[in-house]
Structures are given as C-alpha cells and as structure tokens.
Amino acid sequence: MSARPFPFGPAPFGRAPVPAVPEPTAPTLSEAFGTRPLAGAAAGFVLAALPPGLVLWAQDRLSRAEFGAPFLPGMGRDLLRLDLTRPADVLAALEDGLQTRALAAVVGEIHGPAPALSFTASRRLALRAEAAGLPCWLIRHAARPEASAARMRWRLDPLPSVPDPDDPQAPGDPHWLAELFRARGGPPSTWVARHDRAADRLDFSASAGDRKLAEPRRAPGRRLA
C-alpha cells in the first residue's frame, strides 16, 4: 500500500504555513475514519482528544471482531463499555448516553457501511450532542465517507512514530496524519498529529513533506499526482 501523498504547493518564504487547528466552540459530533485495517490511528486520536472523565464506549460486533476491544491497561481511563451487535444499536446507545450528565463524552465504533447511519440519523445525533454539550465521536472502520451531518470529519492514517529517546530501534510516541476533510467554520486541512504521552497532549504540526523546488511557471497548477 503506498503512502499517501502530502499535498502542498509552492511554499512562500520556504516554509509551509501551519493551518490553525480548529478548536470547536462547543462540543459536537465528530467522525474519525480509519483508512487501513490494523491501524489504531483513529482510536488513538479519539482517545487523545477526549476530555477526562467517564466515557461511554459502544462497539458493534464487527468492530470488536476485526479490531478488538478497548484494553484498560493501555487506555488508562475510565470506560463504560457497551458490547452491541448492530450499528443501529450503537446509534441508539449514543443517543441515550448524550442525555445523561454523568458522562464526559460518548464514543461509538461502527464497522463498514451502515445504512442506519443516514444523514437524518447523524443530524439528530449532532443536535443532541450540541444540546447536551458533550463531545460525541464516531469511529468508522472500513467505510467511505458518505453524506453526514458531523461537524468535523477526520481521516486518520498512521505515520512512522517519533523515535523513542531511550532506544532508537523502538517505536515511540504515536504519529498520525490527520486530515480534516470537512469542518464547519474552517477550511479542510491536513496536520501531522503527535500524541505526547508524557504530557498527555495532542500536538498538531504542519504536514511537512519533501521539499520541492518551485517549478517555473510554465504549467500552471501542476502538482504531484
């Protein structure tokens, strides 16, 4: 599988500008798409972006079979786990969870294309999340982004990690390529996100790719395929 191309253009002053990270003004419905099987990028990104507190984590059967279940020693946070069967059940559970004030966030995992997750269903979920003031994340595995009312839609890809300070041969802090391809109130952009585990922070930096000399203006708008 080839690595995804880094979109860039001729950079002014030799540096690519870092797009501003969108901070949502109010917690809302966000979707995170995982692109590859076995990539824990979507789950890891969502985990790093959650506020502290009790989180409701609802999974459907295929997510559990293909990607496993959340593992407490690795996650290190309080979870209320729901093992469900169908995507429609996951949506119903998320709606129920958003009506409680005892939770800090709700996360739902759906594998594959879910006809139950129609535009109206996602819109209802988004309105409920905004009314309740709780962040609601939907992790989609093995699915194409369809019409949805999620306010922020991310696509997560794993990247080679930061080298571990003690052992250069070992994998270190996770690195992801986070592409926000739809955001309400902001342009779509791409970042390289790094989860600083020691400080429990999600750092966004510009997705700097291979620098390329600016081409002479003969073929306007020519970019790497």
Place this chain on the structure above:
Amino acid sequence: MIHAANRAAEAAGARIGARAVDCRAICPELRIEPAEPEQDAARLARLAFWTRRWGPYSTPDGDDGIILDTSGAAHLFGGEAAMLAEIQAGFARAGLTARLALAPTRGAAWALARLGPERAICTDPLPALAPLPVAGLRLSGETLLLLRRLGLGTIGDLAAIPRLSLMRRFARAQPQDNPLIRLDQALGRAAEPLDAPEPAPEYIAQVRLAEPVMDPSDWLPGLLGDLCAQLAAADRGCRRLCLSVFRTDGERRDIRVAMAAPTRDPGHLLRLFDGRLGRLDPGYGFDLIRLAAEAVEPLAQAQPGLDGTAAQGLALARLVDRLAARFGAAAISRPLPRESHVPERAETPGPPLAAIPAPPARPDRPIRLLNPPEEIRVLYAIPEGPPAQFLWRRQTLRVARHAGPERIAPEWWRDRPGTRLRDYFRIEDETGLRLWIYREGLVHDGRGGVPRWFLHGIFA
C-alpha cells in the same frame, strides 16, 4: 383416613393413617373434621415467611415442619436458648405447639426436633444424634424396616458401620432414601443447601378492565404512579419491577425490568418499558394488568439541588438502567484492573456502577486487544527478535522497528500444565502500523513443536 390427631384422640385409640370409621367405632365420642391439605400447606408457607423474623432463610419442610436458617443471628435474641424459647412462645401465642431444635446441619435439626429432647441445642451432630433411632434420618418405611432387620436401631450403630459396606449395600437406593447420604447430610459431611422461596410482593398496583384490550401501554402511567405512591408512602424504592398481563384465554405474560439503584420515579420507570410492550402477544386481549415491585429496598427522600436536578450518581444509574433495559444487562460492563501479567486477564468486566479509578496508561500496552489472538505466518524470521516479514490476513507486513522481548510466563497456579510462555514484541512497520505480537513458546522448551507467532494487540 385420619391425617392428624391430637393427644387425647391418640390416647383413645385413633391412629394416623387408620380409617375414620374404624376409629369412630373404637371411640364413639371422636370429633372428626375434614382435612384441608392445600390450605394447610398455604398456611405453612405463610408461617415460614413469618419465621423470617428470626433468620433470613426459611422454607416449609414436608407437611408439618419449617426449616429456618439462623446462622449468626442468635446473639440478636440473647443467645441460642433464649431464641428457641422466644420462637416457641411465638408459636404458642399463635395457638400452635412447636417442637424445636437447633443444630449445625439440617438433617441433625430435623432428627433432634422430632426425636430429641425438648428445645435441643447441639454443637456437634455425631454425639447428639448417636442415641436417636434411625427414623431420624428421613428415610422411607422400607429402608427403615431393612435397617431394623439388619440390627441397626440407632444412628450411632449406623455411623459405626464402615462406609464402604454401606455404600455397597445401598448403591442403588435413591439419594433421598440412601442411609449413607442421609447420614452424611446429618453429620455435615455433605452439603444440603436451603431452597428458600421469596415472599410475595407487597407493593402491587393492578387494574381490572371491563373489556379486553390489546395494548397495555395506556394504563401503564397510571399504574406506575399508583405503585410509586405506595412506595413513597413507605420510603422505599424498587429494584425490580414485574408487569404481568393476564389474557382472557387464561395465559399470563410477564415483563421484568431491573434497575441498578432503587428508584420510585414513574417517568424513569415508564421509559424502561419502551419498546418491550410490543413483544407481548395479546391473543384475544388482556383484562387484568398487574404491576408488582419485586425487590424493594429502603430509599430515603433525596433533596433535589437548587435548580431542581437530581444528583449525578443517580444520573449514571438511570443511564445504566435504560441501556440495560434496551440491550440486556450483559452488554454493559466497566473494565476493572486485575492483578495479572497475562494481558487477557489484566482487566475484568465489572459492574457498571463500580467507582474504582483507572490506573494510568502504560506506554508498553496496546490500546486494543484482539480476542482471541490471531496467528500470523512468518515469512522471514531472524534469530533474535520479531520476524522481519510476516503475513497477516493476506497482507504482508515488514517490520521496521521493534522493542522487546517482554517475557510473560504462564501463571502456574491458574494455567494448565504445558502452557507455553510468551515473548511479546512491540513492532512498527515501515508505514507506521504499531502492533503487539508474541511468540508462543521457545524452540526447545519441550512443550510442543516449533513456536507459533500471534498478533495480540494494536497500538495507537
């Protein structure tokens, strides 16, 4: 047939089991009243619940006995002798003569109550039971006759016989008629747990309809309001609610709803029944709808906050109730940490309302664990370390970086002998996938063939 006789009648010649006309011939002044065995049994069951003032578990024992488990409760009544005296006085006030005994086992108590001294208290069953006849072992008439023919008159004689001979002699007897098993139960060598029934619910709201209806949901709010008012008047909340509908053709259907914390809020209870009423099969209609609170616990009045909202612990309990009513109680769990190095045992599903704070995340543990671990096929192995290339689900992955091995040995106190140890590696491939794989066993550990490799977890 005579079912029971008082002392005067027995002195005059009436025997239990004899024909009534024969006994009237022997004694013309005998007063005979018809026996009502079902009502006697019902009264005995009610009496068994009444004896729960002295102990938590009680059940009727046969036709004329009650077994009451008072383990650890005697000190509340001033000692065992005082408790027995109080029980006998209680029955006497109700107009009943009771023969009592207190013993460590059910069988011993049965024998001592019927054949032992008055209000016997025994701490060690064998010496107390030894002088009693074998009829105290709850055996049938034929077995008793057989034992008498064998010359075993008392329980002490029976206990003195070697076990093997008794086992051989009565190998084909039924368990409730086997002298050896009954002896073991009486002496405490075999367990005999009490099957104590639950009392009938006290908080019931029901409505009897003039015409059969197909859908009980219209009456449910009214019934819930009525039941919650009864509970509020008694300062109680219910944890289990049973809606019974009685069909016109004589069938009865029940829907049960359970709550994580006691509650008496009609709105919350009504939402728990959402969607479940449609599964009732109405037949020709229902004409009696009954709502009973089955498990009732004390619930004090909670003061609401200044803005009228309830406490936060309550909000979580209500969420758990709603989710459990919709998806079943087994779907919700809260992982709790457990002391174990083996990863699949390092967390255990706990009750949803447990409040143990989670330990901080370990960087060398994955965020997701596959259950069961999936085997991977090694394409290119290197002598130390993880395989350089392997095949998983028809994808070839090439390892760029790795950390490990972390050896996790089997827990010898739990695992089967022959379980192989695991060497875990945290690997990362060229594109950035971070996985947790392990090799099961060593090449020459003598517990199997060539070690196999498995994928167990996925890192962020």
